[in-house]
Amino acid sequence: MATEPMIRIEADRDPEFAAWFTGLVGEEKLRECIHCGVCSGSCPLASHMDLGPRKLMYLAREGWADDVLGSNTIWLCTSCYACTVACPQQIPVTDVMYALKRKAIEAGKAPKRHPVAVMAKQFSRMVHRRGRMSEAYLIAGLALRSGVHRYVGMLPMGVNAVRTGRISLKLDRIRRRKELTALLDRVEREREEVAAS
Amino acid sequence: MSGYQYYPGCSLKGTGKPYEESLLAVAEALDIRLDELPDWNCCGATAYMAVDELQATTLATRNLAIAAADGRDLIAPCNACWLVLSKTAGHLADDPGLCSVVCGALQATCTIPNGDGPAPLSYDASVPIRHPLDVLVNDVGVETVAAAVTEPLEGLTVAPYYGCQIVRPLAPFDDQYDPVTMDRLLEAAGCDVLGDYPFKTRCCGASQMMTMPDVGVDLVAMLLEDAIARGADVIAVACPLCQFNLEAYQSKAFKRLGKKGRIPILYFTQLLGLAMGLSHRALGLQRSFVDVKPVLAGRSSDA
Numbered sequence: 181m182a183t184e185p186m187i188r189i190e191a192d193r194d195p196e197f198a199a200w201f202t203g204l205v206g207e208e209k210l211r212e213c214i215h216c217g218v219c220s221g222s223c224p225l226a227s228h229m230d231l232g233p234r235k236l237m238y239l240a241r242e243g244w245a246d247d248v249l250g251s252n253t254i255w256l257c258t259s260c261y262a263c264t265v266a267c268p269q270q271i272p273v274t275d276v277m278y279a280l281k282r283k284a285i286e287a288g289k290a291p292k293r294h295p296v297a298v299m300a301k302q303f304s305r306m307v308h309r310r311g312r313m314s315e316a317y318l319i320a321g322l323a324l325r326s327g328v329h330r331y332v333g334m335l336p337m338g339v340n341a342v343r344t345g346r347i348s349l350k351l352d353r354i355r356r357r358k359e360l361t362a363l364l365d366r367v368e369r370e371r372e373e374v375a376a377s
Numbered sequence: 378m379s380g381y382q383y384y385p386g387c388s389l390k391g392t393g394k395p396y397e398e399s400l401l402a403v404a405e406a407l408d409i410r411l412d413e414l415p416d417w418n419c420c421g422a423t424a425y426m427a428v429d430e431l432q433a434t435t436l437a438t439r440n441l442a443i444a445a446a447d448g449r450d451l452i453a454p455c456n457a458c459w460l461v462l463s464k465t466a467g468h469l470a471d472d473p474g475l476c477s478v479v480c481g482a483l484q485a486t487c488t489i490p491n492g493d494g495p496a497p498l499s500y501d502a503s504v505p506i507r508h509p510l511d512v513l514v515n516d517v518g519v520e521t522v523a524a525a526v527t528e529p530l531e532g533l534t535v536a537p538y539y540g541c542q543i544v545r546p547l548a549p550f551d552d553q554y555d556p557v558t559m560d561r562l563l564e565a566a567g568c569d570v571l572g573d574y575p576f577k578t579r580c581c582g583a584s585q586m587m588t589m590p591d592v593g594v595d596l597v598a599m600l601l602e603d604a605i606a607r608g609a610d611v612i613a614v615a616c617p618l619c620q621f622n623l624e625a626y627q628s629k630a631f632k633r634l635g636k637k638g639r640i641p642i643l644y645f646t647q648l649l650g651l652a653m654g655l656s657h658r659a660l661g662l663q664r665s666f667v668d669v670k671p672v673l674a675g676r677s678s679d680a
Contacts, residue, residue: 224580228592256592259423260580261545265553274546281427295588296427303424307436311418313387319587326588333590337625337666344664346392354418355490360439362486367435370478 188244198243204279205271210241212269219263219273229253233263233273240280249289254280255296295326308364311354316347380410381512382444382451382504386458386617387419393455393617395661399646400454400509402659406650407517407525411452414443415490420453420461423584431475437465438479439487442500446489450505452512456542456616462506463547470502508543509646510558510615511550522565527654528676529567535648536574536604536612537563540619544578554578559645563613566652571607576600581622590626597622598630605640610672613645620644624666641669651676 202210220232231239231251240248248254254277263273281300284290290297302321307313319338323331341347354360389397404411417440419425421433441462444451453459469476480500487498513522537559544553551558556577560570579600582593600623604612614620624642631638643665650660651673662669 224596225585225592256585256589258541258580258583258585260541260583262541262580264546272546278426278430282430285428296585299584299588300424300427303422304428304432307419307421307425308432313419313422315387315391322587340625340666341392344666346394346664348391352387352390355416356487359487360418363435363439363482364432366482366486367431367478370482371431 193243194245195243197245197248198241200283201240201243201248204276209269209271210237213237213241213271214269216268218266218268219271222262222266223257224260224262225256225258229256233277236280237271237273237276240276246289248280249284249287250291252291253277254284255290255294257281293326295322295330298322298326309357309361310352311357311360312352314348314350314352316349317351380412380449381507382414382447382449383411384414384417384420384440384444384451384453384458384462386417386453386455388455388617388621392621395647395664396454396617396620396644398659398661399644399650402655403646403650403653406653406655407521409512409517412447412449414440414447414451417443420458422457422461426461431478433461434465434468434475435479435482437461438469438500439483439498441466441469441504441506442480442483442487442498443490444504445501446496446498448503450507450512452507452509454509454615455618456508456540457618459506459508460542460547463549466502466506467547469500476500508550508615510543510562513562513649514558515550519561519565522562522649526566526652528652530648530652530676531567533568533648533672534571534608534610535563535568536571536607536609537577537645538574538581538600538604538612538614538619538623539577540614540616541578541580541583543615559613559615562645563648566649568613568648568652571604571609574604574607574609576603581619583618583622586622586626590629593622594626594629594633597626598633601627601630601638601640602634602636605638609640611648612640612642613648614642615645627667639667641665641667641672643669 217234220226220234226232231253236253257277259274261274299322421436425433453462484497484499488495489498539556544556560572563570582596586593620642647660
């Protein structure tokens with residue numbers, strides 16, 4: 181019978197990930213974490229998380245990349261900043277969560293068809309192309325890419341929104357779309373140049 | 378040119394339409410000029426930041442640069458837009474390297490909308506980013522708002538709900554833990570304000586309501602249940618996402634609680650407008666999912 185090891189093995193740590201994570205807010209800042217757990221205690225969604233914010237921060241700084249990037253914690257964060265303002269050591273926990281989301285997407289560690297990751301990608305693609313977000317299309321795209329069955333229950337709400345004129349079926353965009361594309365391409369090029377040098 | 382620039386953001390053109398309608402109507406009644414920022418783009422919200430930080434910052438900066446060409450204070454009524462624009466201004470000030478990359482790219486690729494001929498867009502930190510609660514309390518003044526009230530909302534008990542992002546992590550115009558700007562405006566409108574509503578700044582679930590509704594609905598249920606238990610007739614909000622979450626998921630939330638219930642979720646600007654005698658239609662009240670007639674019965678001409 182196969183067994184799962186109950187202990188963490190030093191050799192499984194990913195020092196590169198630890199270094200990246202520590203660099204986010206600075207080594208000293210992260211070492212100042214006293215593990216008081218106020219971040220987890222103040223989090224409105226902690227009860228749904230597999231790792232609370234405190235545990236997540238600890239595992240991340242020690243280099244347990246797979247535990248951290250594979251946890252549901254980073255996808256449950258709503259950016260309410262309760263942890264950030266409560267932290268006695270002024271660690272910007274919410275900003276760290278954003279960075280972990282980006283890392284998980286970049287490293288391909290975001291759970292497949294996870295609605296939060298799908299939504300973030302869908303949203304950014306739409307805004308990148310058109311400069312504005314159109315709610316009806318965001319939700320439709322989200323349903324198509326993360327599972328239509330999840331959104332059937334939202335139909336009456338959609339009907340209500342149409343009835344009250346609160347959802348537009350027009351795909352909105354800015355007038356200077358070409359400028360926006362050129363702008364985003366240009367910062368992208370500068371980033372690549374910096375990375376190459 | 379007096380008045381303010383106005384950044385609606387995507388939601389105020391869609392599900393948050395009643396916020397835009399009531400804000401503009403109240404501003405007009407108070408003789409405050411609001412000019413929509415020309416050719417504004419999405420602020421990036423929380424979603425873009427989860428994918429790409431540099432691009433998210435660049436998007437928000439384009440709006441700030443358009444605003445800088447005009448120079449007047451910029452009003453952002455959506456909590457998320459307000460925070461993204463405010464945080465971006467902070468990042469650019471703290472990180473000169475980032476600022477030079479983004480501002481250089483802006484100047485090289487973008488032009489000032491509504492400019493006289495194509496002039497390059499350049500960013501400077503001169504434009505303050507304001508929330509309507511801040512402007513109404515600190516520029517216009519609670520007394521001026523009170524003086525414009527013709528039909529005070531006497532007997533209407535309101536739970537003031539501020540949400541997260543106008544008090545965290547920044548709180549430049551109100552108390553971080555017990556904000557009062559909305560309380561004061563609603564009192565000026567004659568409402569009975571539940572100043573001790575303990576969930577004033579508790580999370581509404583934000584975009585999780587759309588992505589993981591089973592998780593978010595617990596948060597909404599708690600906010601609704603407590604407001605009703607304290608005797609609220611209405612919950613007042615200052616953010617389009619808070620409004621939508623608290624209103625649109627009510628039946629689900631009450632089912633979760635095993636209770637029956639309905640409570641209108643109105644923008645504070647809708648309540649101010651009602652007290653100023655503006656029509657339901659001008660304030661977008663007909664767009665509510667929860668019928669507002671029972672709590673507003675007998676008030677104003679077209680109730």
